[in-house]
Amino acid sequence: MRPVRSLSAGSLVLSFLVAIPGTADAKGTESPVIIGLEENGVNVGSSKWIRDPQSGEFVPAPPNFVSDDPNQYKADLQCQVDQDSLAKKCLPGQLQCPPREAGGKPGTAVIWKVAPKSVSNPVWTDWTPNGSGPSCLYDEKPEDLLPKIAARIESDFRNLPIKPAELRAQPSPHTLKGAETNIFADAVEQQFDVTILGQRVHIVATPVEYTYAYGDGNSLGPTPFAGGPIPEEQWAKRRERAMCINRPVTFSCP
Amino acid sequence: MTPRTSISARSFIIGSLATALTLTACGNNTQPQSASPTVSASASATATPTPTPTAAYKPADAKGKAENVPIPVLPEAAKANSKEGVEAFARYWFQALSYAYETGDVRVLKQTTGPNCVLCTALQEAITVAWTDGKWIVGGRIETPVVVGKYRDGGGSPQTTVQAIQQLIEIRRADGTLYQDPTKASNRGMQLVATFSANGWTVIDLGLIY
Numbered sequence: 001m002r003p004v005r006s007l008s009a010g011s012l013v014l015s016f017l018v019a020i021p022g023t024a025d026a027k028g029t030e031s032p033v034i035i036g037l038e039e040n041g042v043n044v045g046s047s048k049w050i051r052d053p054q055s056g057e058f059v060p061a062p063p064n065f066v067s068d069d070p071n072q073y074k075a076d077l078q079c080q081v082d083q084d085s086l087a088k089k090c091l092p093g094q095l096q097c098p099p100r101e102a103g104g105k106p107g108t109a110v111i112w113k114v115a116p117k118s119v120s121n122p123v124w125t126d127w128t129p130n131g132s133g134p135s136c137l138y139d140e141k142p143e144d145l146l147p148k149i150a151a152r153i154e155s156d157f158r159n160l161p162i163k164p165a166e167l168r169a170q171p172s173p174h175t176l177k178g179a180e181t182n183i184f185a186d187a188v189e190q191q192f193d194v195t196i197l198g199q200r201v202h203i204v205a206t207p208v209e210y211t212y213a214y215g216d217g218n219s220l221g222p223t224p225f226a227g228g229p230i231p232e233e234q235w236a237k238r239r240e241r242a243m244c245i246n247r248p249v250t251f252s253c254p
Numbered sequence: 255m256t257p258r259t260s261i262s263a264r265s266f267i268i269g270s271l272a273t274a275l276t277l278t279a280c281g282n283n284t285q286p287q288s289a290s291p292t293v294s295a296s297a298s299a300t301a302t303p304t305p306t307p308t309a310a311y312k313p314a315d316a317k318g319k320a321e322n323v324p325i326p327v328l329p330e331a332a333k334a335n336s337k338e339g340v341e342a343f344a345r346y347w348f349q350a351l352s353y354a355y356e357t358g359d360v361r362v363l364k365q366t367t368g369p370n371c372v373l374c375t376a377l378q379e380a381i382t383v384a385w386t387d388g389k390w391i392v393g394g395r396i397e398t399p400v401v402v403g404k405y406r407d408g409g410g411s412p413q414t415t416v417q418a419i420q421q422l423i424e425i426r427r428a429d430g431t432l433y434q435d436p437t438k439a440s441n442r443g444m445q446l447v448a449t450f451s452a453n454g455w456t457v458i459d460l461g462l463i464y
Contacts, residue, residue, distance in 0.1 A: 033384045033433075037351070037396065037420045038440035038462065040380060046373035047461030049445040057404065058415060058445050058463060067464040070443065118443030118463035119417040123399040125441045 051118060058118070064224060066208050072117045073127060073146055078109035078134040097136035107136035138199070149196050153203070160192050162205055165226070170235055182235060184227025185210050313356075316430055319390040320356045328366075328454070335450045337405035337412070343455040344414040344446050348398045351377065355394035355423070358385030368449070368458045388428030393421040393436075411449045411458060418444050 034043050048061040061067075079090035097107030111134050115122035137145065165187035175181040187207035194201050211221035314320040326349035332342035343366070350363040360378045367374045384391055400417035419441045425433040447459040 033380055033425060034376075035380050035384050035391070035394070035423050035425060036437040036440055037377065037418060037444075038442045039437060040376045041373055041442070041444070041460075041462035044372055044376040046371075046376070047445070047459050049461050049463045051463070058413060060461075061464060065464070070462070070464045071441075114441055116417060116441060116443035116463065118415065119400050120402070121400065122417050122443075123397075123419060123441075125419055125439065128438065 049118075066224075070116055070118065071114050074113050074124065075110035075137055075145075076113055076124075078111055095134040095136060097138070100138060105138065107138040109134045110137045111135075145197060145199065149199060149201060152196050153201070156194060156196055157203065157205070160194070160203070160205075162190055163188070165207060165210070168229065170229060170232075180235065182227070182230055183212065184229065185212075187226060313395075314390055314392040314426075316392065316424075316426060323353060323356045326350045326353050326362060333454055337403045340405055340412045340414055340448055340450075340455060341401045341403040343448060344401050344403065344416055345398055347446065347448075347455075347457055348396050348416065348418060352394070352396040354378070354381050355391050355396070358382070358390065366454070366456055368456045371457050371459050373460045374457055384425045384433075389433055390426050392424040392426055393439075394423040396420045411447050414446045414448065415463070416444045416446055418442055 034040055040046075048065060048067070049058045050061045050065065051057070052059045078094050079087045095109040097109055099106050112127040113124035114127035115124045165185040168184050168186050169175060170182040171179075185207075187210075189207070190205045192203045192205070194203060207226065209222040209224050210226050211219060211223075213219045309322045311323060312321040326346055328346055329342050332339060332346050334342075347363075347366055350366065354360045354363045354377075358381060360381055363374075363378060367378075369375070381391070397419045398416050399419065401414060402416075403412055403414040405412040420439060422439045423437040427433050443463040445459075445461055445463055446457060448455045449458050
Protein backbone atom coordinates (compact mmCIF):
# COMPACT_ATOMS: atom_id res chain seq x y z
CA MET A 1 0.00 0.00 0.00
CA ARG A 2 1.28 3.46 -0.87
CA PRO A 3 1.69 6.00 1.95
CA VAL A 4 -0.96 8.65 2.04
CA ARG A 5 0.48 12.09 1.55
CA SER A 6 -1.29 15.36 1.48
CA LEU A 7 -0.74 18.44 -0.59
CA SER A 8 0.73 21.37 1.25
CA ALA A 9 -2.34 23.40 0.60
CA GLY A 10 -4.71 20.86 2.08
CA SER A 11 -6.49 17.89 0.79
CA LEU A 12 -8.38 17.95 -2.42
CA VAL A 13 -11.08 15.66 -3.56
CA LEU A 14 -11.85 14.92 -7.13
CA SER A 15 -15.37 14.36 -8.12
CA PHE A 16 -16.28 11.79 -10.66
CA LEU A 17 -19.89 12.00 -11.49
CA VAL A 18 -20.64 8.96 -13.50
CA ALA A 19 -23.47 9.56 -15.86
CA ILE A 20 -26.11 6.88 -15.68
CA PRO A 21 -27.77 6.41 -19.05
CA GLY A 22 -31.27 7.69 -18.65
CA THR A 23 -34.07 5.29 -19.19
CA ALA A 24 -37.05 6.69 -20.97
CA ASP A 25 -38.98 9.10 -18.82
CA ALA A 26 -42.25 7.35 -18.13
CA LYS A 27 -44.20 10.58 -17.96
CA GLY A 28 -42.46 12.59 -20.65
CA THR A 29 -44.18 11.15 -23.66
CA GLU A 30 -42.08 13.35 -25.92
CA SER A 31 -38.70 12.23 -24.63
CA PRO A 32 -36.67 10.42 -27.27
CA VAL A 33 -36.65 6.62 -27.23
CA ILE A 34 -33.38 4.77 -27.73
CA ILE A 35 -34.92 2.13 -29.92
CA GLY A 36 -32.29 0.52 -32.16
CA LEU A 37 -30.79 -2.87 -31.35
CA GLU A 38 -27.21 -1.68 -31.77
CA GLU A 39 -28.00 1.68 -30.19
CA ASN A 40 -29.30 -0.02 -27.04
CA GLY A 41 -26.26 -2.27 -26.96
CA VAL A 42 -24.05 0.81 -26.92
CA ASN A 43 -26.13 2.73 -24.40
CA VAL A 44 -27.37 0.44 -21.67
CA GLY A 45 -24.09 -0.81 -20.30
CA SER A 46 -24.75 -4.39 -21.35
CA SER A 47 -21.99 -6.91 -21.82
CA LYS A 48 -19.31 -6.12 -24.41
CA TRP A 49 -17.45 -8.85 -26.24
CA ILE A 50 -14.11 -8.97 -28.00
CA ARG A 51 -12.23 -11.68 -29.81
CA ASP A 52 -9.48 -13.11 -27.65
CA PRO A 53 -6.39 -12.93 -29.88
CA GLN A 54 -4.95 -16.13 -28.43
CA SER A 55 -7.91 -18.49 -28.45
CA GLY A 56 -9.84 -16.76 -31.22
CA GLU A 57 -12.99 -17.03 -29.09
CA PHE A 58 -15.23 -14.22 -28.00
CA VAL A 59 -14.71 -13.19 -24.39
CA PRO A 60 -16.15 -10.38 -22.24
CA ALA A 61 -14.21 -7.15 -22.75
CA PRO A 62 -12.26 -5.76 -19.77
CA PRO A 63 -13.94 -2.88 -17.87
CA ASN A 64 -11.85 -0.02 -19.27
CA PHE A 65 -11.97 -1.33 -22.80
CA VAL A 66 -12.03 1.42 -25.44
CA SER A 67 -13.77 0.18 -28.50
CA ASP A 68 -12.20 0.00 -31.90
CA ASP A 69 -14.36 0.25 -35.00
CA PRO A 70 -16.26 -3.07 -35.05
CA ASN A 71 -16.86 -2.81 -38.79
CA GLN A 72 -15.07 -3.66 -42.00
CA TYR A 73 -15.74 -1.76 -45.22
CA LYS A 74 -15.43 -2.30 -48.93
CA ALA A 75 -16.32 -0.36 -52.05
CA ASP A 76 -18.44 -2.08 -54.72
CA LEU A 77 -18.78 -0.62 -58.20
CA GLN A 78 -22.11 1.16 -58.39
CA CYS A 79 -23.56 -0.99 -61.15
CA GLN A 80 -21.95 -4.28 -60.23
CA VAL A 81 -24.37 -7.18 -59.80
CA ASP A 82 -21.79 -9.86 -59.05
CA GLN A 83 -18.05 -10.37 -59.40
CA ASP A 84 -18.01 -10.52 -63.17
CA SER A 85 -20.93 -8.60 -64.52
CA LEU A 86 -22.32 -5.11 -64.50
CA ALA A 87 -25.99 -4.17 -64.74
CA LYS A 88 -26.25 -2.50 -68.13
CA LYS A 89 -29.48 -0.75 -67.25
CA CYS A 90 -27.79 0.89 -64.28
CA LEU A 91 -24.91 2.34 -66.31
CA PRO A 92 -26.68 5.31 -67.98
CA GLY A 93 -27.82 6.63 -64.61
CA GLN A 94 -24.51 6.01 -62.96
CA LEU A 95 -22.93 8.74 -60.86
CA GLN A 96 -20.47 10.71 -62.98
CA CYS A 97 -17.01 11.12 -61.55
CA PRO A 98 -15.03 13.59 -63.71
CA PRO A 99 -11.41 14.32 -62.80
CA ARG A 100 -11.11 16.70 -59.86
CA GLU A 101 -8.27 18.63 -61.43
CA ALA A 102 -7.26 19.27 -65.03
CA GLY A 103 -5.33 16.31 -66.36
CA GLY A 104 -6.33 14.18 -63.41
CA LYS A 105 -7.85 10.74 -63.56
CA PRO A 106 -11.60 10.35 -63.47
CA GLY A 107 -13.07 8.62 -60.45
CA THR A 108 -15.11 5.46 -60.12
CA ALA A 109 -18.71 5.37 -58.95
CA VAL A 110 -18.85 3.07 -55.95
CA ILE A 111 -21.19 2.08 -53.18
CA TRP A 112 -19.59 1.55 -49.80
CA LYS A 113 -20.56 -1.60 -47.96
CA VAL A 114 -20.23 -2.42 -44.29
CA ALA A 115 -20.20 -5.67 -42.29
CA PRO A 116 -19.16 -6.61 -38.77
CA LYS A 117 -15.55 -7.73 -38.43
CA SER A 118 -16.54 -10.38 -35.91
CA VAL A 119 -18.59 -12.45 -38.35
CA SER A 120 -17.04 -14.83 -40.88
CA ASN A 121 -18.54 -14.61 -44.37
CA PRO A 122 -20.92 -11.83 -43.32
CA VAL A 123 -23.72 -10.29 -45.32
CA TRP A 124 -22.70 -6.80 -46.42
CA THR A 125 -25.15 -3.91 -46.27
CA ASP A 126 -24.98 -0.41 -47.73
CA TRP A 127 -22.95 1.90 -45.55
CA THR A 128 -25.01 5.02 -44.97
CA PRO A 129 -23.24 7.35 -42.57
CA ASN A 130 -24.60 10.62 -43.92
CA GLY A 131 -27.35 9.98 -46.37
CA SER A 132 -26.47 7.25 -48.80
CA GLY A 133 -26.01 6.41 -52.41
CA PRO A 134 -23.00 6.09 -54.66
CA SER A 135 -19.84 8.12 -54.22
CA CYS A 136 -16.84 8.84 -56.37
CA LEU A 137 -13.58 7.16 -55.57
CA TYR A 138 -10.43 8.62 -57.05
CA ASP A 139 -8.06 5.71 -56.93
CA GLU A 140 -7.34 2.89 -59.33
CA LYS A 141 -7.86 0.25 -56.72
CA PRO A 142 -10.68 1.39 -54.48
CA GLU A 143 -10.17 -1.45 -52.03
CA ASP A 144 -6.63 -0.24 -51.33
CA LEU A 145 -7.69 3.23 -50.35
CA LEU A 146 -9.32 2.77 -46.98
CA PRO A 147 -6.29 1.15 -45.34
CA LYS A 148 -4.19 3.99 -46.77
CA ILE A 149 -6.54 6.56 -45.30
CA ALA A 150 -6.53 4.68 -42.01
CA ALA A 151 -2.74 4.74 -41.98
CA ARG A 152 -2.66 8.46 -42.65
CA ILE A 153 -5.46 9.43 -40.34
CA GLU A 154 -3.56 9.34 -37.08
CA SER A 155 -0.78 11.64 -38.28
CA ASP A 156 -3.24 13.95 -40.01
CA PHE A 157 -5.38 13.99 -36.90
CA ARG A 158 -2.49 15.23 -34.78
CA ASN A 159 -2.27 18.32 -36.96
CA LEU A 160 -5.92 19.25 -36.56
CA PRO A 161 -6.75 22.30 -34.43
CA ILE A 162 -8.30 20.30 -31.63
CA LYS A 163 -9.43 22.40 -28.73
CA PRO A 164 -7.98 20.95 -25.53
CA ALA A 165 -10.17 20.19 -22.56
CA GLU A 166 -10.53 23.03 -20.08
CA LEU A 167 -9.95 22.46 -16.43
CA ARG A 168 -12.76 23.61 -14.16
CA ALA A 169 -12.75 23.92 -10.41
CA GLN A 170 -15.48 24.46 -7.86
CA PRO A 171 -15.18 26.83 -6.06
CA SER A 172 -13.38 28.97 -8.61
CA PRO A 173 -11.07 30.82 -9.28
CA HIS A 174 -9.77 30.30 -5.73
CA THR A 175 -10.24 27.50 -3.29
CA LEU A 176 -9.87 27.60 0.46
CA LYS A 177 -7.03 25.91 2.26
CA GLY A 178 -8.34 22.76 3.83
CA ALA A 179 -11.60 22.91 1.90
CA GLU A 180 -12.73 20.33 -0.60
CA THR A 181 -12.36 21.26 -4.25
CA ASN A 182 -14.18 19.71 -7.13
CA ILE A 183 -11.95 19.45 -10.17
CA PHE A 184 -13.20 18.27 -13.53
CA ALA A 185 -12.40 18.43 -17.21
CA ASP A 186 -14.65 20.19 -19.66
CA ALA A 187 -14.11 18.52 -23.02
CA VAL A 188 -16.42 18.45 -25.98
CA GLU A 189 -16.82 16.30 -29.05
CA GLN A 190 -15.31 18.05 -32.07
CA GLN A 191 -15.87 17.43 -35.74
CA PHE A 192 -13.63 18.12 -38.72
CA ASP A 193 -13.87 17.74 -42.45
CA VAL A 194 -10.53 17.04 -44.07
CA THR A 195 -9.25 15.70 -47.36
CA ILE A 196 -6.98 12.68 -47.22
CA LEU A 197 -5.68 11.12 -50.44
CA GLY A 198 -8.26 13.01 -52.45
CA GLN A 199 -11.16 11.70 -50.36
CA ARG A 200 -13.26 13.92 -48.19
CA VAL A 201 -13.13 12.52 -44.67
CA HIS A 202 -15.33 13.52 -41.79
CA ILE A 203 -13.66 13.07 -38.42
CA VAL A 204 -15.46 13.01 -35.08
CA ALA A 205 -13.06 13.45 -32.16
CA THR A 206 -14.52 12.12 -28.92
CA PRO A 207 -12.66 12.50 -25.63
CA VAL A 208 -12.33 9.05 -24.09
CA GLU A 209 -9.85 9.37 -21.27
CA TYR A 210 -8.35 12.01 -19.02
CA THR A 211 -5.09 12.41 -17.16
CA TYR A 212 -4.79 14.99 -14.41
CA ALA A 213 -1.30 16.25 -13.50
CA TYR A 214 -1.25 18.11 -10.20
CA GLY A 215 1.94 20.05 -10.80
CA ASP A 216 3.76 18.41 -7.87
CA GLY A 217 4.76 15.28 -9.72
CA ASN A 218 1.55 13.49 -8.90
CA SER A 219 -1.03 12.60 -11.43
CA LEU A 220 -4.26 10.75 -11.80
CA GLY A 221 -5.31 8.66 -14.71
CA PRO A 222 -5.74 7.94 -17.45
CA THR A 223 -9.32 7.61 -16.35
CA PRO A 224 -12.45 7.44 -18.50
CA PHE A 225 -14.21 9.91 -16.23
CA ALA A 226 -14.07 13.65 -16.81
CA GLY A 227 -15.89 14.43 -13.57
CA GLY A 228 -18.48 17.16 -13.69
CA PRO A 229 -19.98 20.14 -11.94
CA ILE A 230 -21.87 19.58 -8.69
CA PRO A 231 -24.44 21.82 -6.96
CA GLU A 232 -22.91 24.47 -4.70
CA GLU A 233 -24.45 23.01 -1.55
CA GLN A 234 -22.46 19.85 -2.18
CA TRP A 235 -19.10 21.54 -2.70
CA ALA A 236 -18.04 20.93 0.87
CA LYS A 237 -18.86 17.22 0.74
CA ARG A 238 -16.21 14.68 -0.01
CA ARG A 239 -17.03 12.30 -2.78
CA GLU A 240 -14.86 9.59 -1.45
CA ARG A 241 -16.47 6.55 -2.93
CA ALA A 242 -16.02 7.64 -6.49
CA MET A 243 -12.56 8.91 -5.77
CA CYS A 244 -11.33 5.70 -4.28
CA ILE A 245 -12.21 3.71 -7.34
CA ASN A 246 -9.17 5.33 -8.88
CA ARG A 247 -7.02 5.28 -5.74
CA PRO A 248 -4.95 8.40 -6.34
CA VAL A 249 -1.99 8.19 -4.01
CA THR A 250 -2.18 11.83 -3.05
CA PHE A 251 -5.52 11.61 -1.38
CA SER A 252 -6.70 9.86 1.73
CA CYS A 253 -9.24 7.16 1.22
CA PRO A 254 -11.32 5.69 4.03
CA MET B 255 -11.57 38.42 5.03
CA THR B 256 -9.38 37.08 2.35
CA PRO B 257 -8.51 33.44 2.06
CA ARG B 258 -5.07 32.87 3.52
CA THR B 259 -3.96 30.79 0.70
CA SER B 260 -5.46 29.36 -2.36
CA ILE B 261 -4.99 26.63 -4.80
CA SER B 262 -5.47 28.14 -8.12
CA ALA B 263 -6.98 26.06 -10.77
CA ARG B 264 -4.00 27.11 -12.84
CA SER B 265 -1.75 24.74 -10.95
CA PHE B 266 -3.56 21.81 -12.44
CA ILE B 267 -3.09 20.92 -16.01
CA ILE B 268 -4.74 18.32 -18.01
CA GLY B 269 -1.98 16.10 -19.21
CA SER B 270 -3.47 14.31 -22.06
CA LEU B 271 -6.66 13.94 -23.86
CA ALA B 272 -6.80 10.71 -25.72
CA THR B 273 -9.15 10.71 -28.55
CA ALA B 274 -11.20 8.23 -30.45
CA LEU B 275 -11.49 8.66 -34.14
CA THR B 276 -14.45 7.84 -36.17
CA LEU B 277 -14.18 7.78 -39.89
CA THR B 278 -17.63 8.52 -41.08
CA ALA B 279 -17.67 9.54 -44.69
CA CYS B 280 -15.75 9.27 -47.87
CA GLY B 281 -16.26 10.88 -51.20
CA ASN B 282 -19.24 12.58 -52.67
CA ASN B 283 -22.69 11.75 -51.56
CA THR B 284 -24.59 13.38 -54.31
CA GLN B 285 -27.34 10.93 -55.05
CA PRO B 286 -29.47 10.22 -52.03
CA GLN B 287 -31.46 7.04 -52.11
CA SER B 288 -33.27 4.83 -49.68
CA ALA B 289 -31.35 4.08 -46.51
CA SER B 290 -32.86 0.65 -45.97
CA PRO B 291 -30.49 -2.26 -45.78
CA THR B 292 -30.31 -4.41 -48.84
CA VAL B 293 -31.06 -7.66 -47.10
CA SER B 294 -34.32 -9.24 -47.97
CA ALA B 295 -36.46 -11.38 -45.74
CA SER B 296 -35.50 -15.03 -45.78
CA ALA B 297 -37.16 -17.99 -44.18
CA SER B 298 -35.39 -19.97 -41.50
CA ALA B 299 -33.21 -22.69 -42.95
CA THR B 300 -34.78 -25.43 -40.90
CA ALA B 301 -38.35 -26.58 -41.34
CA THR B 302 -40.12 -24.04 -39.19
CA PRO B 303 -43.75 -24.79 -38.44
CA THR B 304 -45.03 -21.41 -39.52
CA PRO B 305 -48.74 -20.96 -38.95
CA THR B 306 -50.72 -20.62 -42.13
CA PRO B 307 -51.41 -16.92 -42.50
CA THR B 308 -55.06 -16.13 -42.82
CA ALA B 309 -54.38 -12.77 -44.38
CA ALA B 310 -51.41 -11.30 -46.19
CA TYR B 311 -48.59 -9.79 -44.21
CA LYS B 312 -48.27 -6.06 -44.69
CA PRO B 313 -45.32 -4.17 -43.24
CA ALA B 314 -45.94 -0.97 -41.30
CA ASP B 315 -45.71 2.38 -43.06
CA ALA B 316 -46.38 6.02 -42.30
CA LYS B 317 -50.11 5.35 -42.51
CA GLY B 318 -50.45 2.37 -40.23
CA LYS B 319 -49.15 -0.53 -38.22
CA ALA B 320 -47.88 -3.79 -39.67
CA GLU B 321 -50.65 -6.27 -40.34
CA ASN B 322 -50.76 -10.05 -39.98
CA VAL B 323 -47.20 -10.34 -38.75
CA PRO B 324 -46.57 -14.10 -38.37
CA ILE B 325 -46.01 -15.06 -34.74
CA PRO B 326 -42.64 -16.82 -34.41
CA VAL B 327 -43.03 -20.45 -33.43
CA LEU B 328 -40.24 -22.24 -31.59
CA PRO B 329 -38.94 -24.82 -34.09
CA GLU B 330 -38.48 -28.42 -32.97
CA ALA B 331 -34.76 -28.10 -33.68
CA ALA B 332 -34.50 -25.31 -31.11
CA LYS B 333 -35.56 -27.67 -28.31
CA ALA B 334 -32.39 -29.77 -28.47
CA ASN B 335 -29.51 -29.29 -26.08
CA SER B 336 -26.90 -29.25 -28.82
CA LYS B 337 -24.93 -26.90 -31.06
CA GLU B 338 -27.64 -27.06 -33.72
CA GLY B 339 -30.25 -26.59 -31.00
CA VAL B 340 -28.77 -23.41 -29.59
CA GLU B 341 -28.24 -22.01 -33.10
CA ALA B 342 -31.88 -22.69 -34.02
CA PHE B 343 -32.90 -21.12 -30.72
CA ALA B 344 -30.80 -17.98 -31.36
CA ARG B 345 -32.47 -17.56 -34.78
CA TYR B 346 -35.87 -17.98 -33.15
CA TRP B 347 -35.05 -15.50 -30.38
CA PHE B 348 -34.12 -12.78 -32.87
CA GLN B 349 -37.34 -13.52 -34.79
CA ALA B 350 -39.23 -12.98 -31.54
CA LEU B 351 -37.35 -9.69 -31.05
CA SER B 352 -38.13 -8.66 -34.61
CA TYR B 353 -41.78 -9.56 -34.00
CA ALA B 354 -41.77 -7.36 -30.88
CA TYR B 355 -40.46 -4.40 -32.91
CA GLU B 356 -43.14 -4.92 -35.57
CA THR B 357 -46.08 -5.47 -33.23
CA GLY B 358 -45.17 -3.97 -29.85
CA ASP B 359 -45.94 -7.38 -28.33
CA VAL B 360 -43.01 -8.48 -26.18
CA ARG B 361 -44.74 -11.52 -24.62
CA VAL B 362 -43.26 -14.08 -27.01
CA LEU B 363 -39.81 -12.61 -26.44
CA LYS B 364 -40.22 -12.64 -22.65
CA GLN B 365 -40.95 -16.38 -22.58
CA THR B 366 -37.37 -17.23 -23.58
CA THR B 367 -35.53 -14.32 -21.97
CA GLY B 368 -33.99 -14.39 -18.51
CA PRO B 369 -34.49 -11.43 -16.15
CA ASN B 370 -30.77 -10.65 -15.81
CA CYS B 371 -30.08 -9.99 -19.47
CA VAL B 372 -29.54 -6.21 -19.32
CA LEU B 373 -29.77 -5.54 -23.04
CA CYS B 374 -32.82 -7.82 -23.48
CA THR B 375 -34.66 -5.93 -20.74
CA ALA B 376 -33.70 -2.55 -22.18
CA LEU B 377 -34.96 -3.59 -25.61
CA GLN B 378 -38.29 -4.80 -24.22
CA GLU B 379 -38.74 -1.53 -22.34
CA ALA B 380 -37.79 0.61 -25.34
CA ILE B 381 -40.17 -1.25 -27.63
CA THR B 382 -42.98 -0.95 -25.09
CA VAL B 383 -42.40 2.81 -24.75
CA ALA B 384 -42.23 3.22 -28.52
CA TRP B 385 -45.65 1.58 -28.84
CA THR B 386 -47.47 3.62 -26.14
CA ASP B 387 -50.07 6.33 -26.81
CA GLY B 388 -51.09 4.93 -30.17
CA LYS B 389 -47.55 5.14 -31.58
CA TRP B 390 -46.15 2.40 -33.81
CA ILE B 391 -42.87 1.31 -35.32
CA VAL B 392 -42.10 1.31 -39.03
CA GLY B 393 -39.15 -0.90 -39.99
CA GLY B 394 -36.96 -2.37 -37.28
CA ARG B 395 -37.13 -5.89 -38.70
CA ILE B 396 -34.13 -8.03 -37.88
CA GLU B 397 -32.42 -10.65 -40.06
CA THR B 398 -29.77 -13.06 -38.79
CA PRO B 399 -27.94 -14.33 -41.89
CA VAL B 400 -25.04 -15.79 -39.89
CA VAL B 401 -25.51 -17.75 -36.63
CA VAL B 402 -22.60 -19.75 -35.22
CA GLY B 403 -22.96 -21.59 -31.91
CA LYS B 404 -20.14 -22.63 -29.64
CA TYR B 405 -21.24 -25.71 -27.73
CA ARG B 406 -19.31 -28.06 -25.52
CA ASP B 407 -20.90 -31.11 -23.91
CA GLY B 408 -21.39 -30.21 -20.25
CA GLY B 409 -19.30 -27.08 -20.80
CA GLY B 410 -21.50 -24.39 -19.30
CA SER B 411 -23.76 -21.94 -21.10
CA PRO B 412 -23.11 -21.99 -24.82
CA GLN B 413 -22.43 -18.77 -26.67
CA THR B 414 -23.73 -17.99 -30.09
CA THR B 415 -22.31 -15.39 -32.45
CA VAL B 416 -25.04 -13.76 -34.49
CA GLN B 417 -24.90 -11.27 -37.34
CA ALA B 418 -27.95 -9.08 -36.64
CA ILE B 419 -29.04 -6.76 -39.43
CA GLN B 420 -31.77 -4.34 -38.47
CA GLN B 421 -33.73 -2.09 -40.82
CA LEU B 422 -34.07 1.62 -40.26
CA ILE B 423 -36.58 2.37 -37.50
CA GLU B 424 -39.21 5.09 -37.49
CA ILE B 425 -41.55 5.71 -34.59
CA ARG B 426 -44.85 7.17 -35.81
CA ARG B 427 -47.31 9.03 -33.61
CA ALA B 428 -51.03 8.17 -33.67
CA ASP B 429 -51.49 10.93 -36.27
CA GLY B 430 -48.81 9.40 -38.49
CA THR B 431 -46.15 12.07 -37.89
CA LEU B 432 -42.60 11.12 -36.98
CA TYR B 433 -42.04 10.96 -33.22
CA GLN B 434 -38.25 11.37 -33.49
CA ASP B 435 -35.51 11.19 -36.10
CA PRO B 436 -35.36 7.71 -37.64
CA THR B 437 -32.78 5.34 -36.17
CA LYS B 438 -30.32 4.19 -38.80
CA ALA B 439 -30.19 0.64 -40.02
CA SER B 440 -27.48 -1.43 -38.36
CA ASN B 441 -25.38 -4.47 -39.19
CA ARG B 442 -23.66 -5.85 -36.13
CA GLY B 443 -22.04 -8.92 -34.64
CA MET B 444 -23.63 -9.91 -31.34
CA GLN B 445 -22.93 -12.53 -28.73
CA LEU B 446 -25.87 -14.38 -27.21
CA VAL B 447 -25.42 -16.54 -24.12
CA ALA B 448 -28.14 -19.10 -23.42
CA THR B 449 -28.77 -21.71 -20.78
CA PHE B 450 -30.65 -24.98 -21.16
CA SER B 451 -33.14 -26.29 -18.60
CA ALA B 452 -36.22 -28.50 -18.49
CA ASN B 453 -38.11 -25.60 -20.07
CA GLY B 454 -35.68 -25.38 -22.97
CA TRP B 455 -33.32 -22.54 -23.87
CA THR B 456 -33.32 -19.13 -22.16
CA VAL B 457 -31.20 -16.10 -23.08
CA ILE B 458 -29.13 -15.03 -20.08
CA ASP B 459 -26.90 -12.43 -21.73
CA LEU B 460 -26.65 -10.49 -24.94
CA GLY B 461 -24.05 -7.94 -25.99
CA LEU B 462 -22.33 -6.30 -28.93
CA ILE B 463 -19.03 -7.61 -30.26
CA TYR B 464 -16.35 -4.94 -30.74
